Every structure is written in C-alpha cells, then in structure tokens.
Amino acid sequence: MNNRNIDFSMVLALTVHDMKNSLGMLLNSLDELRIRNATNQTDTNSFNTLQYEAERIHNDLVQLLGIYRLGENNLSAHIEEQYVPDFLSEHLARHLPLLEGLGIECSIDAEPLNGFFDANLLTGALNNIINNAIRYTTSQIKLSARESEGYLVIRVEDDGKGYPKSMQHTGTQSFKSLDFNTGNTSLGLFFVSAVADLHSEGDRNGCIRLHNGGELGGGVFEIWLP
Incomplete structure (x- = not known):
C-alpha cells in the first residue's frame, strides 16, 4: 500500500511557487502586448486592469511563500551591499x-549611499508597498532613501487619503495581531514587517x-534597516 502521509502545507507551498512563476511570465507577456497596442486607448485600459490585478496576485503569492518559510523557520536574509539609487531605479522600472x-507620476529621491540588505526580500516587500500605493494614490508616488539614526530608511x-488610524504603525507587527474575521487581514503588512x-x-x-x-x-x- 502506498504511503499517503502527505504534507499538505508543502503541497500548497509548491503549488503557490509554480503559480507565482506562471504569473511572472504572464506579466512579462502583458508588458510586450502593451507596447504593441500602445495606440489603442481601450486596450490600454484593459491592460491596466489586467496588469494591476496580476501584479497584486503575484505579490500575494510571494508573501504567502515568505510567510510559509517564516513559519518553517526557513526564511533568512542574505545581506549584500547594494547601491541604493540603482536598486530603486531598477525596481521602479518593472512598474513603469x-x-x-494609469497616468501616475513616480519619482525617486535617493541619497547616494550604499545599503546592506537582502535584495530579493526587499524587492518582494517594495512590490507590496508600491502595489498598495498604486491602489490608493490620486496621481503621484514617490520613492526616497536616506540615512537616519544609523538606519537606511526607504x-x-x-x-x-492616507492610512486610517488603525493601520498607522511603528515597529514590528505580530502574527497574533492579524484579524482573520475581517476582509483586511493585513498579511501584506505583516510580511513587510517580517522582512x-x-x-x-x-x-x-x-x-x-x-x-x-x-x-x-x-x-x-x-x-x-540597520
């Protein structure tokens, strides 16, 4: 008889990983199709909706994998030196x-400094933050970086309209603080905080x-980041 002691959490993690990769390929294809159909305003609006929603789901899958690895004590930061202005410029390019x-202006104001961080983890965190900013902004988004109190501040x-009082937060968010009885669990906030x-x-x-x-x-x- 076959061994059917299946680790369902592992199956879900592997499935999410495959879905994330597929969505990454879909997003690249959408960029190419957008360029080919740039003159058609109707197509542009459709691409905006498709790309935003696909990017949002892709970010959700990235954070789900991160939270799974965190729960398995298998998520760690691999720190490397990065030139911050270049990192932000390269990161923003994927969102342009x-x-x-959508007609949203975006600017970067970064001091010419080096930071020490895990570029992959920070990319996932910034994708989450920028995607949220795209959802709630009126017309402008700004990325900046500076050094303050011995920390790199991005x-x-x-x-x-800004964050509601319930979301304004300083420090590290605890998993126990998440509310699964409401429509907004703040999983994205927890993921960025964990990163x-x-x-x-x-x-x-x-x-x-x-x-x-x-x-x-x-x-x-x-x-x-220290």
Missing part, C-alpha cells in the same frame, strides 16, 4: 508600464513605520 498606463509616499525584522545588526533590527503627511500629503510607508 502600469504607472504610465520611503514610499503617495498623494491619496524588515530579518535585517539586524548587533541588537538592532529593522522595522516599519506607517504615517500620513510627507511631501505628497498622503500615506507614508517607511522601512528602517
């Missing part, structure tokens, strides 16, 4: 077709800060 299609701002916390130096760990205001007057999401 959608931003341009900030994403928008000119929307920041994986970055440490001595007795200092990374964290997130959410508040309103900034230069654009809307929501401000900050990742602080």
Whole structure:
C-alpha cells in the first residue's frame, strides 16, 4: 500500500511557487502586448486592469511563500551591499508600464549611499508597498532613501487619503495581531514587517513605520534597516 502521509502545507507551498512563476511570465507577456497596442486607448485600459490585478496576485503569492518559510523557520536574509539609487531605479522600472498606463507620476529621491540588505526580500516587500500605493494614490508616488539614526530608511509616499488610524504603525507587527474575521487581514503588512525584522545588526533590527503627511500629503510607508 502506498504511503499517503502527505504534507499538505508543502503541497500548497509548491503549488503557490509554480503559480507565482506562471504569473511572472504572464506579466512579462502583458508588458510586450502593451507596447504593441500602445495606440489603442481601450486596450490600454484593459491592460491596466489586467496588469494591476496580476501584479497584486503575484505579490500575494510571494508573501504567502515568505510567510510559509517564516513559519518553517526557513526564511533568512542574505545581506549584500547594494547601491541604493540603482536598486530603486531598477525596481521602479518593472512598474513603469502600469504607472504610465494609469497616468501616475513616480519619482525617486535617493541619497547616494550604499545599503546592506537582502535584495530579493526587499524587492518582494517594495512590490507590496508600491502595489498598495498604486491602489490608493490620486496621481503621484514617490520613492526616497536616506540615512537616519544609523538606519537606511526607504520611503514610499503617495498623494491619496492616507492610512486610517488603525493601520498607522511603528515597529514590528505580530502574527497574533492579524484579524482573520475581517476582509483586511493585513498579511501584506505583516510580511513587510517580517522582512524588515530579518535585517539586524548587533541588537538592532529593522522595522516599519506607517504615517500620513510627507511631501505628497498622503500615506507614508517607511522601512528602517540597520
């Protein structure tokens, strides 16, 4: 008789991984199709919807895999030196077709400094933050980076209505604080918080800060990395 002691959580993780890769290929194809149909406004609006929703699902799958690995104590940060302005520019480039299609202005204001972080983890975190900013902004998004109090601070701002009081947060979010009885579990917020916390130096760990205001007057999401 076959052994049917199946680890269902592992099956789900492998399935999510395959779905994530497929969606990545779909997003690349959408970029190519958008370029071919750039003159058709109706097609552009359709591409905006398709690309935003596909990107959102792709981000959800990335964070699900990250949270699974975190629960298995199998998620760690591989720290490497990165030139921050180049990292942000390269990261933003993948979002430009959608931003341009939606008519959203995006700018980068980064000090010429090097940071020490896991580029893959931070890419997943920033994708989550930017996707959220795209959803709630009115017309502008700004990425910035600076050094403050011995931390690298990467900030994403928008000119929307800002975060509600219940979401304004400083520090590290606990999994126990998530509310699965509401439509908004804040899993994305937990994932970004966990990514920041994986970055440490001595007795200092990374964290997130959410508040309103900034230069654009809307929501401000900050990742602080030691």
